[in-house]
Amino acid sequence: MKKVVSSLLVASLLGFSVNLFAQTGELKEPTPAVLELIKKHKLEQVNFDYVKKIIGNGSRGAVEAILVDARPELKYQKGTIPSSINIPDTNFEEFYSKYDFLSKDKNKEIIVYCGGFGCEKSPIVADLLKKKGHKNVKVYSAGEPEWGNKSYLEVGTVVIKSYLENNSALLVDARPNAKFMQETILGSISIPDTEFDKLVGRFPINKDEKIVTFCAGFDCEKSNIVAEKLYNLGYKNVSVYAGGLPEWKKAGLATTAGAKKVEEKPKEKKLEFSKNGVKLGADEGTVDGEWLKALIIDNKVPENIQIVNVLNKKEFDKGHIKGSINIEAEKLNAKELYEKLPKNKTIVFHCAAGSRSLEAWLKLKKDNIDISEIFYFDANVNCKEDNCKIDVNEPLG
Numbered sequence: 001m002k003k004v005v006s007s008l009l010v011a012s013l014l015g016f017s018v019n020l021f022a023q024t025g026e027l028k029e030p031t032p033a034v035l036e037l038i039k040k041h042k043l044e045q046v047n048f049d050y051v052k053k054i055i056g057n058g059s060r061g062a063v064e065a066i067l068v069d070a071r072p073e074l075k076y077q078k079g080t081i082p083s084s085i086n087i088p089d090t091n092f093e094e095f096y097s098k099y100d101f102l103s104k105d106k107n108k109e110i111i112v113y114c115g116g117f118g119c120e121k122s123p124i125v126a127d128l129l130k131k132k133g134h135k136n137v138k139v140y141s142a143g144e145p146e147w148g149n150k151s152y153l154e155v156g157t158v159v160i161k162s163y164l165e166n167n168s169a170l171l172v173d174a175r176p177n178a179k180f181m182q183e184t185i186l187g188s189i190s191i192p193d194t195e196f197d198k199l200v201g202r203f204p205i206n207k208d209e210k211i212v213t214f215c216a217g218f219d220c221e222k223s224n225i226v227a228e229k230l231y232n233l234g235y236k237n238v239s240v241y242a243g244g245l246p247e248w249k250k251a252g253l254a255t256t257a258g259a260k261k262v263e264e265k266p267k268e269k270k271l272e273f274s275k276n277g278v279k280l281g282a283d284e285g286t287v288d289g290e291w292l293k294a295l296i297i298d299n300k301v302p303e304n305i306q307i308v309n310v311l312n313k314k315e316f317d318k319g320h321i322k323g324s325i326n327i328e329a330e331k332l333n334a335k336e337l338y339e340k341l342p343k344n345k346t347i348v349f350h351c352a353a354g355s356r357s358l359e360a361w362l363k364l365k366k367d368n369i370d371i372s373e374i375f376y377f378d379a380n381v382n383c384k385e386d387n388c389k390i391d392v393n394e395p396l397g
Contacts, residue, residue: 027117027382030141033315037123041130044138046111048150051081051140054111058082058154058224058240065109066102068129070121071144071355072362077156078393081113081147082224082240084154089124090330090359096132109136113143115353118315118382145353145380152227153239157251160185160212160241169210170203173245174222183257185214185248193222196229207234214241214248276304276346276373282395285361287348287375289392296321296390306345307377310360311352319383321350329360334367341374350377354393 030038030045038045056062060083067084069076076086087095096102110129114121122139129137147153163169164187171188173180180190191199193215203211211230215222227240241247249255273279279288295301301323309316310329320326327340329349337360341347349357357376364371380391 030117031315031318033312034117034120034123034141037120037127038139038141041123041127043123043126046138046140048140048142048146051111051113051147052151054109055081055083057221058228059221059242060218062221065111068110068112068125069144070112070114070125071119071353072358074358075115075144075355077158079144079148079153079155079159079239081144082152082154082242087125087129088359089121089128092125092128096128102132102134106133107135109138110134111138111140113140113147115355116143116145116380117141118352119143119355121355152231154242155212155239157241157243157247157253160214160248161251161253163210163212169212171241172211172213172223172226174213174215174226175220175245179216183245183255185245186254186256188214191226193225196226200233203230203233203235208237209235211235211238212241213238214244217244217246218242220244274346274373274375277302278305278346278348278373278375281375281378283378285358285365285371285376286378286395289377289379289395292348292377293379293390293392296388304345305348306342307348307350308341308360309351310349310356315352319385319388321381321383321388322386324350329363330356334363334369338364338367338369346373346375348375348377350379350381352382353380354378 051067054063054065055067056064063083067081069080069084069086070089072088072090073086076084080086085099112122112126112129122141122143126137126139160171163171171185172191173184173188174191174193176192177190184190189202191202213223213226213230223240223242223244227238230238245255271280279291280286281288299322301307307321307324309320309324309326311326312328313326316326327337329337332340349360351357354376358378361371361374361376364374378393378395380393382389
């Protein structure tokens with residue numbers, strides 16, 4: 001017993017958990033493939049507490065290091081660690097060039113993360129940054145999944161637009177009320193950070209309600225202050241729209257001051273199922289996650305649906321969804337990928353956290369390949385042999 005406690009204590013002090021995958025079905029440390037990349041590229045790992053201290057109040061100006069989200073842009077928009085910039089591994093050069101400040105101080109600490117312990121994107125991007133001359137690059141292997149379970153996330157304009165269209169979140173303007181009265185995002189309420197305690201009764205009784213705070217842009221800490229207070233009060237579904245009112249106006253979206261209004265277009269009735277009977281998800285290109293999860297668990301995936309694991313063979317051999325096949329999409333161009341797909345079947349891509357499967361789908365879409373019966377499974381999938389733990393990611397709407 002003493003030996004077990006001692007091992008746990010050592011792991012805790014190092015900032016990493018003992019791998020209890022067999023007992024819980026959840027990864028508690030980097031997979032062998034990820035760990036191999038970390039060692040190969042000589043990268044230091046950091047934990048949640050380290051990152052939490054680094055980002056301070058969450059505004060761009062307060063962060064002591066540069067946080068880099070290595071996942072695809074859509075994943076970044078849907079929820080990222082506050083203050084992060086986005087440099088996907090598959091579009092490294094394009095996204096790296098967007099951030100001029102990166103080349104100004106190559107001694108500044110950079111922390112790279114992605115979709116959790118099974119995601120290889122963070123060590124890949126970290127190595128690419130080191131090759132650019134950055135001398136202090138670390139990885140936060142637990143990444144966005146752990147952060148999202150322990151603190152609030154930052155979301156982008158596309159998410160707020162979706163929330164408003166679907167009336168699915170409460171928007172909170174954390175600026176002074178006088179600023180709110182001058183102009184704000186349509187549908188938001190005023191809860192200045194300095195008056196939070198006085199106005200806390202205005203928040204929903206149901207602490208599962210989705211709440212998004214915003215203020216005057218990336219360097220404004222007020223939205224982060226309110227988000228942190230809400231999270232500490234038990235509102236776990238809270239996020240911050242760091243771009244705030246400036247980014248909203250920049251996108252030409254409606255405000256109370258009469259900025260350019262969103263064009264009123266009749267909403268097209270969304271189909272519930274594809275022609276081959278696949279239940280469609282809320283986000284473009286997705287299969288309904290809970291629907292597919294239930295079929296997988298009950299071992300009732302129809303024969304006309306082929307689930308394609310897009311990870312490398314080593315990860316696939318370690319564990320995969322029963323009946324799935326392996327095609328490492330990242331190494332193939334669109335035409336090569338399409339040619340390898342089984343014909344006369346509906347294809348559903350999946351990976352470990354939804355990022356690689358999204359990229360595979362986008363690769364085909366950008367090459368104008370018919371994707372009417374090709375989808376991706378936006379979920380965290382951890383398998384040992386054919387025993388899989390599946391957590392479906394929340395759609396935008």
